[in-house]
Amino acid sequence: MNKIISLPFINRSFLKKTTLFLFFMSLTLNAQIDRIEPPFWYAGMKNPELQILFYGKDIAQYQVSVSNGIKITNVKRTENPNYIFVTIDTKKVSSTDLLFTFKNNNKEAFTQKYSLKKRRENSAQRKSFDSSDMMYLLMPDRFANGNRNNDSGEITTEKYNRELPGGRHGGDIEGIIKNLDYISSLGATTIWSTPLCEDNDAAFSYHTYGQSDVYKIDPRYGTNEDYVRLASEMHKKDMKLVMDYVTNHWGIEHWMIKDLPTREWINQFENYTQTNHKRTVVHDINASKIDTETCLKGWFVPSMPDLNLSNPLALKYLIQNAIWWIEYANLDGLRVDTYNYSDPKGIAKWTKSITDEYPRFNIVGEITMRDQAQLSYWQKDSPIGKIQNFNSSLPTVMDFILTDALQSIFNEDEGTWERGMMRVYDNFANDFLYPNVNNLLIFAENHDTKRINQIYGNDIRKYKMAMAILATVRGIPQLYYGSEIGMAGDQNLGDADIRKDFPGGWEGDENNAFIKEGRTPGQNEYFDYTSKLFNWRKTKSAIHFGKMTHYIPENNVYAYFRYNNSDTVMVLMNNSNETRTINTHRFKENIKDFKTGKDVVSELTFDITNEIIIEPKSVLILELKK
Structure with a gap:
């Protein structure tokens, strides 16, 4: 272009x-x-x-x-x-x-x-997801094909082609509905599905982030009524549905892009200009105007026109579209793609308009900043944002700093001042910067990152340590589909390799990982650990909203406690390749008069009054008892 x-x-x-x-x-x-x-x-x-x-x-x-x-x-x-x-x-x-x-x-x-x-009655007071929930992220095209009749849409350009790694594979809303019990059995209470609205691009439309109609479910996924039914079926099971919403861009095939209401509906330059992705320009007092303009107004890619949220008509349109879906589909939350790529004032107004309408509603924004102060800037009521008189009104941000740590530390066998478990410790040491640490979405991976099982060579010990952290620290844990059965994928081969089909989601699949009998012994080992861990987490208010005390890692061993007035959980993680004997006297301020700790996974009981022996590359999650 x-x-x-x-x-x-x-x-x-x-x-x-x-x-x-x-x-x-x-x-x-x-x-x-x-x-x-x-x-x-x-x-x-x-x-x-x-x-x-x-x-x-x-x-x-x-x-x-x-x-x-x-x-x-x-x-x-x-x-x-x-x-x-x-x-x-x-x-x-x-x-x-x-x-x-x-x-x-x-x-x-x-x-x-x-x-x-x-x-609906009490619609405005709907309760959204929070840190008592566990979120399951899936890509509908790659999860399960529940209705073969909608594999190719009459008015959609790209047709079903499961042989093409980056093509349309036929997963749909019906496939999600049929497997809700599986997702729930993992301890998940909330589903975040990547976008479901129509994406009529000619190729690679399966991720659906280049939407061509934001009032219509893509016919290859089903109908608008199917989406409403998904929410209804989830609510019957006490589950919550989060819509993936895109404020920054539409697809080039969007009907309104083909006949713009006004030139200012989208951001345009004399020649095609791509964003520089340097979102620090938003708060950088030294940033140049051209760098700031290119960041916020440049297009993500040529096929995704950049929406102009500084235009009142476009902003109002997007506000109403989001509220319409919340009311119509009875949604429980939103996840906003590329949140801080949009005009800051515009996206803040968009967010505030929705949370004003729904005071208990949660919205999580994709903020891919790798610095705690910069990430905090984008959370509602941030003291960092206040310096520049900015308040995003965004309740929840995504903790990419923790993600980066979880994607490297378990291959760092020797703990140093900057490696191994010290990376995790240092991340939590900066929690004072956030106005609400419980409103951080925490994850080891998602659809845009490397797969942790690929990074760690399907070493289940390392997977267990990563999941243990997600299940026991502050924030809202998110699990990426397939990790719980050991799915891997090499991002160097393209994004399609980290977005493979879930085994058993298609007729004729030899491996049906949705049921115990269909899983391999290795898949069941992954699944059983994940399920037990996160189902336990569902019952623990000390994990959901309690306090945390952690101790400086020694010899790549990290200890921390989560507690409230009625419950204390001790987490001990040995990231070294050697068995460690840990003297517990150092933790007296948290152990107090507790005598034993029962590991929530193995159900073994440990004497915690003197020493604990912990195996290499392993974790203990101990419920303390007097």
Whole structure:
């Protein structure tokens, strides 16, 4: 791509096809209207102002009025005559059908029905995920194919091709629903699925981060109703659903990119400009304007146009789209992709608008900073952000510093001042920088990182130590699908290798890892440890919200305690290649008058009054008893 100043206007045949999905909403579009977004709304929202996008050929020429005594507070037209943005005040309106009238020269031209629906009871007070939860991250295309009939979509370009590592493999929402019991059996309480909205790119669309319609589930995954059913089935099992949301960019095939409402809807340069990825420019008082502009306005890749959150129309559109999905699908949380690539003020307004509407709602942002102060800057009420009068309103950030440590330390057999378990100790030593350490998403890997089982050569001892840390330190642990059965993958071969199909998710798979009988002995060893550990964690408030005391590692052995007024857990981790005898007198301030500790995995009891012998490359998680 060379120049992107004037993207092409209407592709009518494409739009006609993609509007067919609106039938499920009981919304009949007038012949002069191709799109209405949001397609419907909800009465009784805290913010009563609703911005409705009407799209159709030359629709801006019409004057608009609405029934039921509703007040139109703003009508916005842009340089593109095919759009009109109408803002109404819904403050005193209950659920009802409204009728919009479009006139030209005071003559009635056509009308359009619009629905305000009733919200679920106590919708605004929904409880989100927190540090008592364990989150299971999956990529739906690679998890399980529950419905072979939707493997290829009629209006989607890329078709099913499981032989192609980076192709569409057919996993879908039905596959997730059919395997909820498996996920729950791991001790997981929450599912974060990578995006499910339509991505109509011609190739490598399986990750679905280049979305082409943000009000529609990709037909290769299922339907909007299937997504609602997924949330419903999860709630029956006391599980929570987190949507992966993208505020920074859309896909080049998005219907609105093909006919921009306004040039300012996306960020554009005279020639194609890619982001420099240097997000430190946001808080760097010495940063140049060109570096800052390139970072925040440059495109992620040529196929992902960069959304302009400083544009009020685009920002309002994205706020309402997120709230619509929360209400419609009854969501329990959001994970926001490339959170700090967007305009800082814009993304902060987006976040605050959602958390104002849902005070108990959690949003986790992908902030790939490798410095605690820089990471803290992006968490809600950060003292670091306050220095620059900035508050992101973002409740949860992702602890990539801990991830980096977990992807290296277990190959560092000799502990030094900067290697081995000292890396983990030093990370927690900086927890004072965070306004809420419990609201950190902690993980050993995800869909963008190296696989830990690959890094550690499927040495299950090292896997167990990594999981033990995730299960016992502060924050919200996240497990990446397949790790619990030993799945590996070499990122040097491409991202598709770290995003392989889950064995047993497809008819004819020889290895069905979803059931005990179908797993190999090695897979069961991984699974059994993971399941026992995280099911135990579900019961431990001292882990969820308790305090932590840790001790400087010695000889690559790290000891820490998690505790509250009623419970104390001691974690002892030997990352060396030698058996260690640990004198427990050093830990007297936490051991107090406890006499024994029962390991939560082996169920063996240890005398903790004098010495503990711990095997090489192993961990003990001890519930202390008097």
